[in-house]
Amino acid sequence: MRSLPPQQQKHGFWLAGIIVLLFELVMFSIPTYTNALESFGFFIINMLAASIYFFCLLITGELRRTQQGLHLFLVYLVIALVCCYTLNRDINMFDSSTTWLSVLLVIVSINYLLFPFFENWPVWIRYLQCFVLGVALVLFLYLALYLLPMYVFSAVAAFALGISLHTFVPLLFVIFTIKLLRRLAKTSHKYLLPFFSGIGAALTIIFVFVIVWQSQIKQMNQEYRQWEAHSSNELKPYWVRVASSLPTNMLTERVLKSDLVYRMPDGENLALWHTPSRNFDEAVIHDPLVVVANWFSETILMPQEDRIKVLEVMYKARHQAIERLWSGSHLQTTKVQTQVQVWPQQRIAYTHLHVTVANTSRSHSWGREQQEAIYSFQLPEGGVVTALSLWIEGKESKGVLTTRAKADSAYKQIVGVEQRDPSVVHWREGNKVTVRVFPVIAGESREFSIGVTAPLSSKGSELVYQSVSFDGPPCSGTDEEVVVHFEQKPAMCQMPGRFTHHKDASWWAKGSYHPEWSFRFQQPALAQTALTFDGKSYVLNEALQKAEALTLNTVYLDVNKAWTADEFAKIYEAVKFKKVYVADEEGALVQLTEDNKEQWYRQLSAHRFSCFPFYEVTDAATSLVVTKGTNISPTLKDMAACDFMQRLQQYFANGTRIKLYNIGEEQSPYLQSLKQFGAFHYQQGTVLALRDLLLSRQFPVYEVADSSVVMDNAGITITQTDSAAASASGNAPDHLMRLYAYQHIMQQSGSALLQNKAVPNAVIQEAAQANVVSPASSLVVLESQKDYDQFDIAKSKNSLDNAAIHGKGAVPEPGVWVLIAVVLLLLGFTKYRFYKKAIHL
Known part of the structure; x- marks a missing residue:
């Protein structure tokens, strides 16, 4: 029987490796896309497939072939890498990889698989492969160092548990990448330039990320030290100001989630990894850039509790907290x-x-x-x-x-x-x-x-x-x-x-x-219907408003990022003949003038939300607060222990209600809570509608009696009365009583x-x-x-x-329930008598 030519043998073993790799990828994906409960079994299957392929290469002597053996061993390492991440589901070493790391691992793996055909590519593709090879060396060198603390244990356990050898896969990638480079350099030194360019590009990205990371942390730490020095004079917690002013980007989110979601280096134990505390319900993520940046950066001074509150506000992460x-x-x-x-x-x-x-x-x-x-x-x-x-x-x-x-x-x-x-x-x-x-x-x-x-x-x-x-x-x-x-x-x-x-x-x-x-x-x-229960009727009607005389002396503008320059200018023009105030980030009032209004608009519109100090409104009867809601802000509970909240509580303790006009479609959580607790005479509309309201000198107010409630968003009112006094028909759903x-x-x-x-x-x-x-x-x-x-x-x-x-x-009255029961018993007894008589006949 004639043996295959070397070139066909080479491609045959390479193709066999690709088939094994595709099989492993299917096994790796099954638990992800089918929610399979058993994942360790899929790792055993993958490990057996990888072992069979390796021993086939070893027994046939393919690994001893100089160039061909190197390429096929790299194919085996890619297969082993899939095994590593299959095992990672049960024995956690890397956690969930960030998206860019997953994509990069796929790219460098494909690059290794294509090296058997290196000589067949155009020159520019060869240079690109060498460039990616340089990036791969940096990546696997990092992973090898990341797993360094486990090498001693893995080597000892290898005699009993062969699976521990997977720890050394990144280190083998480093060793055989260098061997591959030496082979390429013997062919031509021109391949060294793109290879070292790949290393340089990877190190440059790391260096820039570390510098930007350090700058972000230094800025946050500097602000935190300043706040600590003057904390006795601060009305709001430090984190409120941070959540309002920090830029919303991926870097900021990663800084805030350090040691909450992202694994951090543990400087005390000189280990490259450290399990985050689980005060935040989100899967632990492995991001090499974050790990390296934290290794070279100073510690974040902001306590974890405050960082969690910032995340709750900035990234709507209240559920995770x-x-x-x-x-x-x-x-x-x-x-x-x-x-x-x-x-x-x-x-x-x-x-x-x-x-x-x-x-x-x-x-x-x-x-x-x-x-x-x-x-x-x-x-x-x-x-x-x-x-x-x-x-x-x-x-x-x-x-x-x-x-x-x-x-x-x-x-x-x-x-x-x-x-x-x-x-x-x-x-x-x-x-x-x-x-x-x-x-x-x-x-x-x-x-x-x-x-x-x-x-x-x-x-x-x-x-x-x-x-x-x-x-x-x-x-x-x-x-x-x-x-x-x-x-x-x-x-x-x-x-x-x-x-x-x-x-x-x-x-x-x-x-x-x-x-x-x-x-x-x-x-x-609207059907004017009623529900009767326990001697009370709940009557539904249209919500009516009365026009209350609006004598304005002072207007407060609650400016934040949601305001446009045009809205600010038009409203200021409409109210500039009154006293017009805005609140700075500390909660202090500043009177607007023609000279400073643009400056204050630029400064306040940089904040993504605002918490207006309503306790500064000295005369609620002659004042109006104009706001524009945002979809994020702290809640009242978030600020429960601060001086700002205590002043707010004291102000509204006597039932004071403020006229509030919202020129937007949304209400911030801060405003939602105050509105629910009855702090406002609330109206919502456009800037044009606000100008008409000011010209009319009237402010629509819902009349709310002790026995009535108003749902302004639905335009309805529900009134509780004695059942005998109810004039509406009693066929309303019991949800009427629940809403009331x-x-x-x-x-x-x-x-x-x-x-x-x-x-x-x-x-x-x-x-x-x-x-x-x-x-x-x-x-x-x-x-x-x-x-x-x-x-x-x-x-x-x-x-x-x-x-x-x-x-x-x-819902029937309790007495009616008794009457219904009596009627049912009589009907049952009558039917029984009729049935018994029919039998005798």
Whole structure:
């Protein structure tokens, strides 16, 4: 049998290596794209494939061939590199690679694979290969040094565990890259220039990154030292100023996440890696540039707690900063089922989300890996959670409303100590709630549902529904099914393109999960309907405003990055004959003049958000604050301990309300909370509408009585009356009472909530009766009645239950329930007598 020519042999072994590599890449990808629970088995398969290829090269003597053997061994090293990253899923050495590192590893690996054909390429491609080879040497030299602390252990363990030899793969890349370079240099010295150019380019990028990194940290540390020196005179925390002024870019984010998300060098132990603390719920990332930059840079002085607060504000990372009792690193949201029920004539919608979350980690035979699922739901303005369910052993268990303190205590005790099945939902600032579910066991999934009652937003002649979105376990590949049902068929309904019309009043969609979506339809006439419960009626009406005389002496402009120069100029021209003030970054007021207005606009518009010091408004009756909301800012809770917040609390303690006009579409979390707590007479519109308002010398104000609540975004008011006094028809959904209770709680206890004081017991009772989650109340699901008894949690006897899709409208009075029961018994007895008589006949 004739043997193959050397060139064909060379290509044959190379092709065999490519086939093995492609096979390994498939094995590597399966756990990623199928959420397979077992990943170590895929590593064993890859290691066996790599070993077979290596021993085939060794036995056939191909590795002893001078040039051919070098190229084939580099092919084997690329295969071994895939093995390393397959193993990395179970034995963590590198963490998750940053995107640029993953791309670079692919490029240099392809470059190694193509070197057997080096002589066949045009000259410019050969130079490019040598350039990439220089970059590869720097990369693998870094990785070899990164793994240096593990070499001794790996060498010792190699006799018992061959897998530890994977630690030396980067070092082998360094050795054989140098050997390859020497071979190329013997062929021609012209290949040295692009090779060293690649090294130079890589080192230049590292050097520039280190310099810029050092500059950023020095600036932050210098500002921090200045703040420490004058901290006794500062009203706001240092991090508020940092979050407002720092540039938003990838470098800033990496600096702030140092030792939170990115592995850092540990100078004390002279090791090149150090596991970050887990105060921040984000996967640990390996970025060589960050590691090297931190090795040569001074320590960041800003405490981790402050950096987390900056990240919460600048990068909307509040969900990642939530306190965790258990890890949630292997959780995946697998399915979301959304049902929406809309009452167009009442301008109310109820959204029911059924969520399935799975633990994709491997299930070990010696124990259960339990994780905690945490979700942050963003509610529409005025929305409130009115239902919570957790499925325990396949059976739905509904939530019970109790005080926030009791719910939190029960959840932490059971999760932290007893480790059984609870779920809880807590209110948060900024129209948010947090849902916790425990445990989600390795290889299994859990189901929970949450119900949200919210008013529809009135936009001109249309009503707009906004979906309930969430942050939580990843949603890549998550399936979603949505059903929207209208109680009355809407006119001119504009649904997203993925929806299909199912029936006269229903729409349906199925596919991949969409976190944010909305629909709109023509606004019908408001039905003046009522709901009767426990001797009270809840009547729905149009929200009416009265024109209050506007005698302005002072105008305050709350300027930030959202303001345009044109808006600032037009508003200043309209109010310049009054006293016009802006607040600097320290909260001190500065009066604007023709000479300084441009300077102050440039200075204040550089800040991405503002927290206006409303306590500086000395005469609320003759003052107006003009703002433009941003989508980021601190919350009131973020600043709870600072002097700024204490002054704010004292100012609003006596019920002072400020006239606030928003020329934008958004409200910052700071303004949202103050608005919810009743701090403003609030209006929103364009600059032109503001000028007309100033010319009319009238400011529209909603009349809010103790027994009425206003939802200005929906243009409705709900009034509580004695049932006998109600004149409207009693066919409204029970969501009317739920919305009233939530808004009334915020209205009546706003001052106490703003000052972090305990709310009156009557407020908690009102929340329990309507079954609504509020700052003082939470819904909790426990595993058994014994658990409820242990923590003194009981369902209110005279209250609404958890809200439900297609729930009943008007709720019968307790006396009516008795009458219904008597009628049913009589009907049953009559039917029984008739049946018995028919048998005898």
